[in-house]
Amino acid sequence: xxxxxxxxxxxxxxxxxxxxxxxxxxxxxxxxxxxxxxxxxxxxxxxxxxxxxxxxxxxxxxxxxxxxxxxxxxxxxxxxxxxxxxxxxxxxxxxxxxxxxxxxxxxxxxxxxxxxxxxxxxxxxxxxxxxxxxxxxxxxxxxxxxxxxxxxxxxxxxxxxxxxxxxxxxxxxxxxxxxxxxxxxxxxxxxxx
Numbered sequence: 072x073x074x075x076x077x078x079x080x081x082x083x084x085x086x087x088x089x090x091x092x093x094x095x096x097x098x099x100x101x102x103x104x105x106x107x108x109x110x111x112x113x114x115x116x117x118x119x120x121x122x123x124x125x126x127x128x129x130x131x132x133x134x135x136x137x138x139x140x141x142x143x144x145x146x147x148x149x150x151x152x153x154x155x156x157x158x159x160x161x162x163x164x165x166x167x168x169x170x171x172x173x174x175x176x177x178x179x180x181x182x183x184x185x186x187x188x189x190x191x192x193x194x195x196x197x198x199x200x201x202x203x204x205x206x207x208x209x210x211x212x213x214x215x216x217x218x219x220x221x222x223x224x225x226x227x228x229x230x231x232x233x234x235x236x237x238x239x240x241x242x243x244x245x246x247x248x249x250x251x252x253x254x255x256x257x258x259x260x261x262x263x264x
Contacts, residue, residue, distance in 0.1 A: 078254055079254060079257050079258075084115050084116065084257065085117075087116070087257060087260065087261050087264075088115075088116040088117060088118070088167075090261075090264050091116065091118075091167045091191065091260070091264070092167065093167060093189060093190055093191060094158070094159050094167060094168050094169070094170050094189070094190045094191070095112065095116075095167070095168070095169045095170070095190065095191045095193060095260065096155075096159070096169075096170045096172060096186045096190040096191070096192050096193070097109050097112075097169065097170065097171045097172065097193050097195055097256075098172050098176065098177040098186065098192060098193070098194050098195070098235060098238055099174065099177075099194050099195040099196055099197075099235060099244075100174050100196075100197065100202055100224065100227065100228055100231065100235075101173070101174035101202070101206055101224075102197070102201070102202040102203075102204075102205035102206035102224075103174075103195045103196065103197045103201075103202065103205075103244050104195055104197070104205070104244045104249055104252065105171035105172065105195055106122050106171045107249055108171075108195060108244065108249050108252055108253055108256065109122070109169045109170070109171040110169075111249060111253050112169050112253055112256055112257075113168065113169040115253065115257070116167070116169070118167045118168050118169060119168040119169070120168065120169045120170075120171070121158055121168055121169070121170050121171070122170075122171045123151065123154055123155050123158060123170055123171060123172045123173060123176065124171075124173050126154045126157075126158060127147075127150055127151055127154050127173075130150065130154055131150060135147065135173075138150070144175075148175065148176075148179055148182075151172075151173060151175075151176050151179070151182070152176075152179055152181055152182045152185075155170070155172060155176060155182055155185065155186070156182075156185055158170050159185060159186065159189050159190055160189075170190070172186075174227070174231070175231070177192075177194075177231075177234050177235060177237075177238070178231055178234045183234060183237065187237065187238075187239075191240070191260055191263060191264075192238040192239055192240065193238060193240040193241075193242060193256055193259060193260070194235045194236070194238035194240065194241045194242070195242055195244045195252070195256075196235070196241060196242065196243050196244065197243065197244045197245070197246075198245075199221065199224055199225050199228060200246075201244070201245065201246045202224045202228070203220055203221050203224055204246060205246075206220060206224065239263055240256070240259035240260065240262075240263055241259075242255045242256050242259055243255070
């Protein structure tokens, strides 16, 4: 379901928050804004926000680039699956929350099915230009090391589109402030519920 633009009042947001009975999981490419949108969304809905990548780093006591370098992507994806499962099952937070996943998490079949079965799944999408601009702000993206970021992001976006498109809610995230993106996420959740 693609979402149309709308504006929510504080009362409408509070009413929507009362209807949410499971985690909201944001999926999509690195740099699309899952963490920044997720934090603001959680604040509006008055529920906890969890960044799965931060939880992975806390559990592993290593940074994601260190995990990739030391153990490889397969090992990382397995740990990512376990952490996301724990987060969705309500540990350490009971009740609804907003979870931002890493860009590749939803491409894992087991992780994807868990998210689809037990969460409200929102695919945040962006044009490649926006992704390039946003990912250039940080140097902690292992999949962008050793190559042209624009080419890598273009390829990853195309490869992952088939997985992301399985999310029931699809919202475009454009460059600039996330206000409209957040409103579109709220609209998508409201329609999905």
